[in-house]
Amino acid sequence: MTLDDLRVFVAVCRAGSLSAVARELGCTQSAVSQHVKRLERETGVGLLERQPRGVVPTRAGRVLEAAATEGIAGLDLALRQLRELVDGESGSVRVATGATTVRHFMSDAVVAFRRRHPGVSLEFRTESSSRGCFDALADSSLDLAWITLGAPVRGIEQRAVRELPWVLAVRDDDPLAARPSVEAAELQGLRLIRLPPNSTSAAHLDAACAELGVRFAFDTSVADWDTALLLAELGLGRAVVPSLPGLDAPGRGNLRLIPLPALRPLSVGWAVRRWDALSPSARAFADTVAESCRDAVPYE
CATH class of the missing domain: 1.10.10.10 (Winged helix-like DNA-binding domain superfamily/Winged helix DNA-binding domain)
Structure with missing residues (x-):
């Protein structure tokens, strides 16, 4: 063998x-x-x-x-750590992300990390879902994966970094656009742009609505949060999405974001195989992103 x-x-x-x-x-x-x-x-x-x-x-x-799978992943990680002990600050950090992750959660952190660790390269691998990030993390030499937190996954540790409140995205001429917030009962029967049906965020939203006895109808579906926001801005529907750090929608174009305080927030953060086995560079990058996310103020 x-x-x-x-x-x-x-x-x-x-x-x-x-x-x-x-x-x-x-x-x-x-x-x-x-x-x-x-x-x-x-x-x-x-x-x-x-x-x-x-x-x-x-x-x-x-x-x-x-x-x-567990043994190979651990061995690959150990070999990378040994190389980093030899190379010092000239290693690399490999990250799995979703389609909108870097823009909304990591842009400032990437700049800060590059200033602090100029010899460390950053490699990003785009996945279409948290499930894809888990699989990529388990199957390869990736260090970190940015995910929407969900059910425990064998061999993977998850750590929350930020809770995102939900907002209703509408065009500025929508009857709800001027509202300071929308209550749960008012969501019943709304026709919405659907988040990716098999995504963790969509499952979380469905569960949060079920807790309040609310059901939506859907006109169309999209692959990511940014596309849902774009369609809402174009007046092609309404969307319930997380309030993302760095999103400047209240003062931009025709899009309005209305808080939905009754819905349980969505948790996002890091997934790794083992926190205590992360290389110093990977841990530094994870901490830099977490600091940046804590400092960013989403629209509420």
């Missing part, structure tokens, strides 16, 4: 396909299969089950996949 065997096996479990992993690695499907067969010989159990559209791990395979 080699580290390469385990890496290939984890990749096959994730992809659900031997051929897809072979293409990714630039080798033959037979070579990928040999890695799996070697593991099966040494463990004495079947690890993959063939299905009409690929393969899935057996019960034993899931046990090995979970252990291998």
Whole structure:
């Protein structure tokens, strides 16, 4: 059993396909299969089950996949930390983010971090959801992921940085535009621009509304918060979105943001594999972003 065997096996479990992993690695499907067969010989159990559209791990395979994923991630992190001990301040920080993260939560922090640590490179990998950030964090050498906090995820530690109140985004000629706030009962039956249906933020909003007995109807859906704000500004609908740090909407264009104080706020922050295993550079970047977020004042 080699580290390469385990890496290939984890990749096959994730992809659900031997051929897809072979293409990714630039080798033959037979070579990928040999890695799996070697593991099966040494463990004495079947690890993959063939299905009409690929393969899935057996019960034993899931046990090995979970252990291998955690072990590989820990080893990759340790190797990076050893390199940083040699390189000093010339390492790198790798971050998974959502589509709007850097603009709203990290722009000032990136500038401040660059001034303090000019020799450390920053690498950003864009993911479309918190789930994608979790997967990227678990499967690669990423240090940090900026997420909407949700249910616990095995092998991942989450830390809240900021709570975001919800606001109703409307065009300035909307009947609700001049209101100082909107109560929960007034939300019932509103037709809205829907947040990404499978996102953590949409699930949180649905749960917060359910607590108040409120249900929405939806005209359209978008991939991120900024697109929802743009459509609302264009008069193409209303949107319930988090009040984002650095959002200057009250004085910009035709968009108005109306507080929704009854809705439970949305928590955002960092996810890592292990806080105590972060490199000094990654920890410094996480702390810089947290400080910047605490200082930023969202529209309320």
